[in-house]
Amino acid sequence: MKATQDYIHSHKDEMVDELIEFLKIPSVSADQKYKGDVRRAAEWVSKQLTEAGGQNVEIMETPGHPIVYGDRIIDASLPTVLVYGHYDVQPPDPMELWDSPPFEPVIKDGNIYARGACDDKGQMYMHVKAFQAMMSAGELPCNVKFVFEGEEEVGSDNLEDFLRDQQDRLRCDVVLVSDTSIIANDTPSITVGLRGLSYVEVEVTGPNRDLHSGTYGGAVANPINALCEMIASLKDDDGHITIPGFYDKVQTVSTADRKAMNDAPWDRDEYERDLDIATVAGEKGYTTLERASIRPTLDVNGMWGGYTGEGAKTVLPSKAYAKISMRLVPDQSSDEITEMFKKHFESIAPDGVRVEVKPHHGGEAAVTPTDTPEYQAAALAMEETFGRKPIPARGGGSIPIVALFESILGVKTVLMGFGLDSDNIHSPNEKYGIFNFHRGIETIPYFYHHYSKLKA
Ligand code: BES
Ligand code: MN
Numbered sequence: 201m202k203a204t205q206d207y208i209h210s211h212k213d214e215m216v217d218e219l220i221e222f223l224k225i226p227s228v229s230a231d232q233k234y235k236g237d238v239r240r241a242a243e244w245v246s247k248q249l250t251e252a253g254g255q256n257v258e259i260m261e262t263p264g265h266p267i268v269y270g271d272r273i274i275d276a277s278l279p280t281v282l283v284y285g286h287y288d289v290q291p292p293d294p295m296e297l298w299d300s301p302p303f304e305p306v307i308k309d310g311n312i313y314a315r316g317a318c319d320d321k322g323q324m325y326m327h328v329k330a331f332q333a334m335m336s337a338g339e340l341p342c343n344v345k346f347v348f349e350g351e352e353e354v355g356s357d358n359l360e361d362f363l364r365d366q367q368d369r370l371r372c373d374v375v376l377v378s379d380t381s382i383i384a385n386d387t388p389s390i391t392v393g394l395r396g397l398s399y400v401e402v403e404v405t406g407p408n409r410d411l412h413s414g415t416y417g418g419a420v421a422n423p424i425n426a427l428c429e430m431i432a433s434l435k436d437d438d439g440h441i442t443i444p445g446f447y448d449k450v451q452t453v454s455t456a457d458r459k460a461m462n463d464a465p466w467d468r469d470e471y472e473r474d475l476d477i478a479t480v481a482g483e484k485g486y487t488t489l490e491r492a493s494i495r496p497t498l499d500v501n502g503m504w505g506g507y508t509g510e511g512a513k514t515v516l517p518s519k520a521y522a523k524i525s526m527r528l529v530p531d532q533s534s535d536e537i538t539e540m541f542k543k544h545f546e547s548i549a550p551d552g553v554r555v556e557v558k559p560h561h562g563g564e565a566a567v568t569p570t571d572t573p574e575y576q577a578a579a580l581a582m583e584e585t586f587g588r589k590p591i592p593a594r595g596g597g598s599i600p601i602v603a604l605f606e607s608i609l610g611v612k613t614v615l616m617g618f619g620l621d622s623d624n625i626h627s628p629n630e631k632y633g634i635f636n637f638h639r640g641i642e643t644i645p646y647f648y649h650h651y652s653k654l655k656a
């Protein structure tokens with residue numbers, strides 16, 4: 201282990217330079233205009249993985265963006281770790297809110313600013329570098345397989361088939377992912393739960409064409425007004441979601457677990473100040489930490505229709521639209537919730553409008569137990585580098601493929617992320633701490649080390 205850590209220590213700057221090179225490739229998976237750049241990122245990753253010591257490195261085609269695979273099998277009797285990450289990034293919009301261009305990384309106050317710096321290029325690249333360090337030091341204690349995909353930010357649509365088709369090749373004992381956050385740099389944590397997701401788009405149609413809002417206003421249902429009323433009715437005064445059956449399968453969390461969760465360090469004033477809000481808000485009967493992890497949600501992500509240009513145009517629009525996400529918890533089923541939403545939303549349409557609900561991608565929630573060799577290995581690894589035992593914490597985001605690793609490959613996932621909630625992922629000015637990048641690279645070899653010992 202000393203040789204591995206020495207290698208990391210003497211290559212720290214070089215590793216940052218390489219990450220910067222990676223971040224310059226605008227691998228935006230959602231926008232076809234970046235299709236070539238997404239492929240370029242896959243090629244870059246495959247080159248780095250090969251240089252790091254990866255074998256059987258391959259860019260595997262899918263109906264969408266490619267998957268980069270590589271492995272290093274040293275001894276069939278040793279445990280096998282499958283590392284998963286994504287090299288695609290969210291669109292950078294709104295561009296005007298970035299202090300520096302999203303694909304021209306800059307270092308400021310110990311952070312690298314760029315789209316994908318934390319989610320997930322910076323975090324997935326830590327695994328390539330940690331692997332290279334173990335290889336160079338001759339200290340790789342496990343077999344390792346890498347799966348880096350280019351469609352996580354658009355729902356991992358082709359990864360499920362890939363897992364099914366490649367089951368044999370992907371056989372492993374555990375999946376290791378760095379795509380989540382820690383509580384703070386002096387308070388390490390391991391994510392032990394992710395929420396599921398149901399995402400729908402709704403279209404409300406009133407009259408067959410836009411109308412003069414004076415001539416027709418008051419006499420014809422306005423689809424934007426109707427949509428607003430419908431959305432408003434989806435939650436009651438206590439912040440409970442009103443869709444019949446929505447909570448039926450929600451797993452209740454024990455009082456002890458809720459207490460432990462709320463013992464995590466969290467400062468309400470700081471939270472409110474950081475977001476510039478007068479007060480937090482949410483479902484009655486739950487704390488902010490609970491609202492953002494163990495409870496399901498319903499949020500409008502975007503809404504449009506009618507006239508949104510400069511000045512005033514008097515118009516009664518023909519159409520109104522909204523994109524709505526529901527974050528789910530165990531044991532809600534994404535498909536069932538989508539179906540419930542559709543039925544309910546259609547049933548509450550006021551007279552004079554028609555409603556269409558289109559489902560987008562979804563995914564299931566996941567919880568990972570803490571009494572497993574993999575969790576223990578991650579906890580020991582973090583304790584080695586942070587000098588403190590990490591806190592198990594449930595996260596609010598979603599990584600739908602985690603549930604599929606379990607159902608298809610039959611293995612658990614460890615979510616050992618190193619980002620911070622303040623890293624602005626999916627937002628302008630995304631960043632990743634150089635401290636966090638290096639700390640991740642240092643910690644990963646300890647995971648391999650402890651995991652191979654605990655598994656033996
Ligand atoms: N890395 C995030 C998920 C995440 C963020 C987990 C923060 C925990 C803490 C991932 O890249 C992501 O953004 N997932 C999407 C879901 C996907 C289906 C588009 C999400 O959560 O919105
Ligand atoms: Mn991610």
Ligand code: MN
Nearest residue numbers: 290319353625
């Ligand atoms: Mn993301």
